[in-house]
Amino acid sequence: MRSAVYMLQQRAGVAALKVVVLQQGGRTTCVWRTGDAPARCLDTWNKPWARRGQLQASGVRWYTSKASSSITPKRTYKAVSRERIGPDHSRILPASASVLTSSTEPLQGNSRQETDHNKPTTIAEDGVPATGVDDVDADPEVLPPNQLWREQKLDLSKLLGYYMKLSKIRLTGLVVISAVGGYYMAPGSHDFSTFLLAMTGTGLTSCAANTINQVFEVPFDSQMDRTRNRVLVRGLLSPLHAVGFAAVAGSTGTLLLYNWVNPLTAALGVGNLALYTLLYTPMKRMSIANTWVGSLVGAIPPLMGWAACTGQLEAGAWVVAGILYSWQFPHFNALSWRLRPDYSRAGYCMMSVTNPNLCRRVALRHCLLITSVCSLAPLTNLTTWAFAFNSLPLNLYFTYLGWKFYEDANNQSARRLFMASLWHLPTLLLCMFICKKSLHDKDKQDNIKVFTDFLVGFHPFPVLPFHRL
Amino acid sequence: MMIRTFCTGRNAYAAAMKARPAGRRKVKAKASVPGLAAQPPPQSQMAHDWIGPADPSSNLRPIKFRVSAGESSAEERLRQLRAETQKWNQAFWSDHNQQFNKEKADFIRTWLEKEDFNSVRTDGSKRMPPAEDMSEFYRTFLTEHQPSQLQYQREWYKRNLYIIYLSFRVKMSRLVSRALMRR
16 A cells, blocks of 8 residues: 555444555555554555455455454454655654544645545545445445355364364463463472373363353353454354364363373363353353452462472462462453443443442552562472562562552553553563572472473573572 | 545546446456355355344344255254344344443433533534543443343353254254265
C-alpha cells in the first residue's frame, strides 16, 4: 500500500478510522491510528502474502488488525477512501507517537473525508470498483468471510490448528512452564525422561481442561468480543469432536502421569482438571468466589512438577505454589477491569463488576503477599538468601503498580498492571532458579549438576558461572 | 475536490461495468471457494449443515440443519433437539441483549438529565458517563439478571450434555452400520 491517509470503515459499519500508512524504503511499515488507541500495525498490510481466508476477488479487500494482546479483539476493516500525502508527513503525524489527536479533529487539508460516512464509496486496492456492503442484495464477492454462510465440513488440514486453539495453547504453555519451575526447584534427582513425561502429561491435562471449558461456554463466548472467534463458536468443529479430543488428551495425560511418573502427580492432574471443569466453569456465573478457585487451579501445576521430581510435597513446593496462587489475583483482576461491560452483559460474576473496591484491594493484597513470601522463601531451604534480595526490586515494582491500580483504577493502570504481571512471573521464576538452594550446597552437587549441565548444554550463550553466584 | 470527482468517476465506472452483458463478466471468486456462500443452498443440495453469520441481536450463529434421506429416529431426535435448543438460545439472548441496551440507554438518559441535559460537548462528540458511573450500571444489571442467568445456565448445561450424548450415540450407530455394510 502506498503512503496515504486512508479512511477505513469497520465491517459492521459502526466505526470509521483514519489511518496513516507510511512507506519507508519501499516497505509498508507502520499504520498509525488516530483516536483512542496507541498506534498499531495492521497485520495484513505488512504481510500481504499471509492473507489467509481472504478473497482475492475483484472486490473489496478486507484487512484485519493485529490483536496486540489476547484481550483486544481483531477488527476487520475495508478501505473507504484514500488521500495521497506528500513527502512532508510532519503536518499529519503528531509530534510524538503515543500522543494522538482526538478522532473528531479532521486531518489537515481535507475535511471532506468526514462528510460521507453514511454512504461510503468502496475503493478496492487494485483499481477495480466494487459494490458496497450497504446493498440490499449482498454480493458474496464483497462480503468478508465471517458474514457468509459456511458449510460445516471438517477441514483436515486445519485440524491441528483447531486443536491448538481449543486447548488454548499459549495458556497451556504457561501452565507447563510453571510445572517445569516446580520440577526444577524440587530437591530430588532430576531425570530427563521423567521430566519430559511429566511435562507432556501436564500439558495434555491442561489441553483437556481448556477444551471442556470451551465446549460449555459457546453461547457466552459469542457475546464477548474477546472470545467470539473461538473454534466452537464459529462452528469449525462439532461439540462431540471437541469432547472426544478432550477425552483422549485427558486420559492420555493422566495415564502417562500415573504409569511413568507418579500416582501423586496423576492425582493432582485429575484433581486440577475436575476443579477447573466441574467447579470453576459453572462457578464463573454463580459467585465471585470463582476467582479464588481459579487461582487454586493455577497454583497446582508447580505442585505437579514438584511431585513428579520427589514424589512428595515438601515445604518448598507450597512456597512456589503460594507465589503462583497470589500472582493470579493482580493478573486476573487487572485483566477483568477492562472487560466489565462484556462480563456484565454475558452474565459473568466477577469482582471487577460486582465489587470493584474488593477487586482492587485483593490485587494489592496479593502483590504484598508475593513480596513477603519471596522474602521468606529461604527459610524453607528452597532458595538462598540471595533470592530474597534479588526478587525485592521486582516485587516492589509490581506492588507499586498494584498500589497505583488500587489508588486510581482506570483502564491505563489496569493495563499496566496486567502487562507487568506477564513478565513479572517468568523473571521471578528465573531468579528462583538461579538462587536454588541445592545448586549452592557443597555436598549435593552430583545429580543437580548433571541436570544443570544438560540444560546448559542446550544454551547457545556462554555458560553462566553458577558456582560463582 | 479530487476525491469527490474520483469517487463519482469510480461509481459511474462501476455502474457501467455492471450494465455489461453477462457473458463478459469475470468468473466469480466464489466458485473457487466452495463451502462459502451468501445464503445456504436449498435442502436438496446440502451435503452438510451450514453455519451462518452471527445474528446481530443475539450474537449467536444460526445453523441450518441438513435433513438426510435415510435418517434414523435417533438422528431425527438429535436434529430436532439441536434446532429447538438453537431457537431457545436465540430467544433468550436476543431478549437479554435488548434488555441490556434498553437499560443502558435509560441509565445514560437519567445520568444526562442529572447533568442538565448537556448532551453534546463543545467539540461535537456526545457526552457519556465516565467509567465509575457506568460500572454502577453494570453492577446493578448483573445482580438483577443473575437469577435468570443461573436458570438459563442450568438448562443450557442439561441440553448441551444431552446433545453431546445423543450425537455420540448417533455417531456410534453410523459407524456400526457402515462397518456392517462393508461386510
